[in-house]
Amino acid sequence: MIAVDTNVVAYALIQGAQTALARRVWDLDPVWRLPDLWRHEYLNVLATYARRGGASLRMVTQLWVQAVQLLAGSTQPVDMPLALQLAIENKISAYDAQFVALARSLGVPLVTEDQHLRQAFPQETLSMRDFCAAR
Numbered sequence: 001m002i003a004v005d006t007n008v009v010a011y012a013l014i015q016g017a018q019t020a021l022a023r024r025v026w027d028l029d030p031v032w033r034l035p036d037l038w039r040h041e042y043l044n045v046l047a048t049y050a051r052r053g054g055a056s057l058r059m060v061t062q063l064w065v066q067a068v069q070l071l072a073g074s075t076q077p078v079d080m081p082l083a084l085q086l087a088i089e090n091k092i093s094a095y096d097a098q099f100v101a102l103a104r105s106l107g108v109p110l111v112t113e114d115q116h117l118r119q120a121f122p123q124e125t126l127s128m129r130d131f132c133a134a135r
Contacts, residue, residue: 003103005112006041
């Protein structure tokens with residue numbers, strides 16, 4: 001089991017340079033845990049992708065449905081007071097702090113491509129590449 005950031009979900013489902021690596025993360029550990037917030041972030045990723053001409057409305061709608069089906073049952077409640085503490089103490093967004101708080105509460109690494117988050121929490125986060133290398 002691992003916690004994953006929304007960017008890993010996006011890389012896994014939206015075809016691009018990081019897709020193979022994100023799917024390798026899934027192959028190595030398909031038990032992904034995310035805060036409910038991931039849906040809101042992923043929806044925004046898809047909207048931005050479509051607005052910038054990366055895909056049609058039909059395609060991003062399919063990507064949305066695919067993600068929701070793939071990750072059904074993967075959301076976990078977050079210790080919000082812990083997320084608030086982490087956000088304040090580490091000068092990160094409360095959104096990012098929810099992913100770290102979840103990983104910490106579950107005692108699992110957070111796989112993320114957010115470099116700022118990895119720098120703030122080097123003991124609790126891994127890049128996709130580092131995660132795959134460690135397995």
